[in-house]
Amino acid sequence: DMAETSDHHQGMSKPTERNAYVLPHRIDSYRSVVVDDALEDISPGNFQERLETSLDVWRLQGRRGVFLKLAIQQAGLIPIAVRLGFSFHHASKSGRNLVLTIWLPKDRPNNLPSGPTHFVGVAGVVMRGDGKILLVQEKSGPSARSKIWKLPGGLAEPRESIEEAVLREVLEETGVETKFVALTSVINLKPRKGNVARGGRSDLFCTCLLKSLQAYPTLSLQENEIKDAK
């Protein structure tokens, strides 16, 4: 990749030394620079200098965005990246990595995609043989105080489809094995102001019709979350 663009560097002194100093990276399919797991042996001492040089080189190469992924052990590098103009993009699912980003072109608006935008919530309407619907009471959270009976469900995991998520949540909360029948509604629950955990992201709440594999299933409640079911 550096060879391909070395003719851009004729105005610079010692382009080879300079290029050797560029942080290890790859180019993604949107022509952005990705600096990820290869930063293990970089000391905070020379990180600032190398990142500064790298940004200069990538600008000369006409690169667009830079995604910089830092492990939590490298948290000391975050203030350095921020000083050089990076913003926060997203945290990994594990919370052990942070991706920061910067937009390089000065003559074009930033069109990098944002971080994940939504939560996906799922709820299952489980039809039983007696025509009754399975309901649960939660142990904690706002619905526990008001003792609301609600459809079993919860938040989808990052890689899950709606179908996978609703079958898993119903099984976890109630022990009932079901099959998916239909997606019956999708509504957008906007975040409440001040709910920091939600970070201003909507919950795309999907209600699904499910059928119990057994007409009269035995309930087995999730110990941490579910107080009762019927």
Next chain:
Amino acid sequence: DMAETSDHHQGMSKPTERNAYVLPHRIDSYRSVVVDDALEDISPGNFQERLETSLDVWRLQGRRGVFLKLAIQQAGLIPIAVRLGFSFHHASKSGRNLVLTIWLPKDRPNNLPSGPTHFVGVAGVVMRGDGKILLVQEKSGPSARSKIWKLPGGLAEPRESIEEAVLREVLEETGVETKFVALTSVINLKPRKGNVARGGRSDLFCTCLLKSLQAYPTLSLQENEIKDAK
């Protein structure tokens, strides 16, 4: 809030001094501690001590999670929070704030919700008077290289519903005003490995049937993103 729980602190010396030292915070509806925009006047010098004391007090109070929101100007505090056990939770939409989190109870598993889990993608099938479907070619990204004709669409903004997002994207990309008819399919596009910008999150891709407000609309293409439409 401190008054309510002051009787828990009888074993501690100088509980009042100690409590005054606790970082400004509030308790959310899931019994978690939220420390947000009130940190402006805290210096890195005493942040570590105050955060350490705060965590001790919150543990004694039986609090569960702590959400700590730092502005990008306070990036120097991130390594301190990480040293005390915090993980990354999510970045704000603007990229100018980072939320970190820690789980306090030592005898119960962490059940804090994760950060936003999904992207929501939308695409519009726009019916015109001649029965033809509106298609676009993008200027950049993987589909530009293969010159694919595709449905107009894109990613939903964090607060948008599917309906709002698809009407906006079609209007932005093509200039065509439409009304929503039906959600016709929802599929889960799992992230490609190594796509750092997606951070391992799925794209819940929603195709919607739309009807053009004019039978034969005039096209007006988005300059930055759309190369052609038909």
